Amino acid sequence: MSESKPNASEVLERLSSSYGVTTQKELAVCLEIPAGNVSAWMQRGSVPGNAIIKCALDTGADLSWLVNGVFANANFKKTYVSRGLRTDRGKSLLKKMLSTGGKAVLKRIMDAYGFTTQKELGEYLEISTGTISTWFRREYFPGDVVITCALDTGASLEWLATGEMNTESQEESAISGTPSIPKKILLAGKLDDDGFCYIDESFVPQGANFNSLNYVRSGKSAWVIEMGVNQLSNGSWLLDIDGALDVYAVSKRPGNKLRIVGSDGEFECLTNEVIVKGLVVLILKNAL
Known part of the structure; x- marks a missing residue:
């Protein structure tokens, strides 16, 4: 999946505008890099993804606009952050971003795309598996790929870059019409946090409590579960x-008994022999 690179000069202008600065030296200070780096980017005709991500997380600027000059959200309103608060937030986000490279960031990218192997990701983005393996081994943060994934899938840039999503980001997602729900992975009988995902409310059965929904996946199976x-x-x-947690098909039997059907077979038990954690409201099946 190849696309033309954005014009470096125009990208730098948008970065400067977002930070409210006018010179390359001031922009370098905001990005916490040597001033010569900005000049080098101009000569090379390419701005590193890490700089664009830092600006988006630091200033709240629209990622799509920073990259290609077009707002992803037509109703976008620029949020100005004071320089003092911006600097503190920027340093914190940059530290989190650069400390979560390699395995962690690649996992979030593959989750956002719905891929299960590095080979699938490499084929889709036209990147060699050897390159991806090198990122994995060296704990490298692939900024350009993170940006591509965010624009391509709609996944939260902050979550992709740092593994976190603050409450404000979740509320903004809901306001924009693409609400997010917690994402979990079911492994060895336990549920572990796995970020967030977006879901169209029209897919949710009427009467379900959206605020209690979790997207749960295990292997090639996935469900939307109303917890509680x-x-x-x-x-x-x-x-x-x-x-041990797992998803089962349940049917009630006379005498306070249940018929339980799971991936490993079926059995009968009494209702007081199981603990109910949540109702499956949507089953997602792999077509392959």
Whole structure:
């Protein structure tokens, strides 16, 4: 997936505008780099992705506008941040960003795309698997790929870059019409946090509490689960059985009994022998 590179001079102008500066020296101070770097970018005709990401996270500027001059959100309103607060936030975000390279950032990128292997990611972005493996081994932060992923999938830039998403970012997602829900991975009977994902509310069954929804995946299976629902009925449920979590098809039987069907087979038990964790409201199946 190859695209033409944005004009370096225009990108630098937008970076400067976002920071409210007018010279290359002032821009270098904001980006916390040597002043000569900006001149080198102009001569090379390319601005590193890390600089663009820092500016977007630091100033709140629209990522799509910084990269190509077009707002992703037509109703975007620029938010100005005081220089003192901006500097503190920028340093903190830059530190988090550069400390989460390699395995962690590649995992978030693949999750955002829905890929399970580095080969799939490499083929899609036309990057050799050897290059991706080098990023993995050297804990490298691939800024240009992070930007591409954010623009391509709509995933939160802050989450892709740092592994975190603040409350304000989640609220903004909801306001823009693409609300996010927590994303979990079910592994060895336990649920672990796995960032956030976006979901169109039209896919959610009527009556479900959107604020209680979690996207849960395990291997090639995935579900949207309304957590906290515990009035057991026929359907698919997230259950705790003997301390291990898994998703099961449940049907009630006379005598306070349940028929449980899982990936490893089926069995019967009493209702008090399981702990209900949530109701599956949407099942996502792999077409392959």
